[in-house]
Amino acid sequence: xxxxxxxxxxxxxxxxxxxxxxxxxxxxxxxxxxxxxxxxxxxxxxxxxxxxxxxxxxxxxxxxxxxxxxxxxxxxxxxxxxxxxxxxxxxxxxxxxxxxxx
Numbered sequence: 001x002x003x004x005x006x007x008x009x010x011x012x013x014x015x016x017x018x019x020x021x022x023x024x025x026x027x028x029x030x031x032x033x034x035x036x037x038x039x040x041x042x043x044x045x046x047x048x049x050x051x052x053x054x055x056x057x058x059x060x061x062x063x064x065x066x067x068x069x070x071x072x073x074x075x076x077x078x079x080x081x082x083x084x085x086x087x088x089x090x091x092x093x094x095x096x097x098x099x100x101x102x
Contacts (some may be wrong), residue, residue, distance in 0.1 A: 007060040017042050018058050020073055024084050024096035033066075033084075033096060044071065 019036035025032040032047035033085075035056070044066055045053040056064035062073040074083045086094045 010058045012059055015041065019081055023047075023099050025099050026086075026094055026096040029094055031077070031096075032099075033083075033086075 020035050020042055020079045021037050022031055023034055024053070025028075034045040034047060036043050036045065038055070040055060041058075044054045044056050044065065046052045053063065054066040054069075056066050056071065059065050059070070064071045068089060070087045072085050073081050074085070077098045081098060083095065086096065
């Protein structure tokens with residue numbers, strides 16, 4: 001049995017883009033994502049795909065959506081973003097860990 005908890009929506013102006021900006025990699029899918037601040041919020045890019053750039057819309061605390069994809073960020077005990085998980089229609093919770101920028 002699944003249990004779903006109601007979460008409070010987040011106002012776009014409450015998001016701190018610097019918290020999320022960085023590079024995240026997944027050995028499972030062999031991909032590296034770049035999350036960056038833009039003039040309108042956050043954007044998501046995929047390394048090796050220069051034509052791919054999607055705006056991220058906040059949906060609840062530490063979670064964003066773009067074109068049917070949900071990105072949920074994880075924080076450590078100090079509140080620092082350390083990773084994210086990606087869910088799409090046919091795959092859930094693909095883990096990405098934060099890596100140092102080049």
